[in-house]
Amino acid sequence: MTVCSIRVLPDSVLRQKAKKVTSIDSSVQRLIDDMIETMRAVSGVGLAAPQVGVSLRVAVIEIPGEEVIILLNPEIVKVGGKYLVEEACLSVPGYQGELERSVWVKVKAQDRQGKSIRLKGEGLLAQALQHEIDHLNGIVYIDHVQNPDKLWEVLPEARREEL
Numbered sequence: 001m002t003v004c005s006i007r008v009l010p011d012s013v014l015r016q017k018a019k020k021v022t023s024i025d026s027s028v029q030r031l032i033d034d035m036i037e038t039m040r041a042v043s044g045v046g047l048a049a050p051q052v053g054v055s056l057r058v059a060v061i062e063i064p065g066e067e068v069i070i071l072l073n074p075e076i077v078k079v080g081g082k083y084l085v086e087e088a089c090l091s092v093p094g095y096q097g098e099l100e101r102s103v104w105v106k107v108k109a110q111d112r113q114g115k116s117i118r119l120k121g122e123g124l125l126a127q128a129l130q131h132e133i134d135h136l137n138g139i140v141y142i143d144h145v146q147n148p149d150k151l152w153e154v155l156p157e158a159r160r161e162e163l
């Protein structure tokens with residue numbers, strides 16, 4: 001497994017709509033393993049393939065203390081509630097912002113074997129699912145920040161979970 005370098009804005013790969021995974025071959029398996037390794041190396045809570053320079057619809061999420069979630073071709077199928085959250089992204093280093101997210105989401109996706117899965121997330125998991133699926137659509141959390149006052153610089157030691 002390899003720790004990949006994280007692409008940061010204004011890298012154009014972060015602005016592309018990522019391609020659907022159609023064949024789950026060994027290169028996709030390697031990508032998944034590298035993404036997990038990279039996410040752990042930088043203590044991230046989630047990572048989307050465009051963040052390591054691969055424009056494919058693959059995301060991994062690991063909420064502290066819980067099992068890693070691997071998502072191929074994830075789609076949000078239902079959302080509920082709205083709240084304001086603070087968020088930070090590995091691809092926007094040194095900043096965090098406040099934005100509105102859904103309280104819970106239901107997602108359908110495929111696992112690494114290609115089997116259809118559905119999951120419901122609330123709280124940090126819901127936030128991570130929305131954040132990573134946004135990445136697959138070329139959207140970065142700062143796009144949801146309503147005004148510049150709601151985006152601020154943070155010192156490395158004051159960082160919150162990054163996605």
Ligand SMILES: [Zn+2]
Pocket residue numbers: 088089090091131135163
């Ligand atoms: Zn991010």
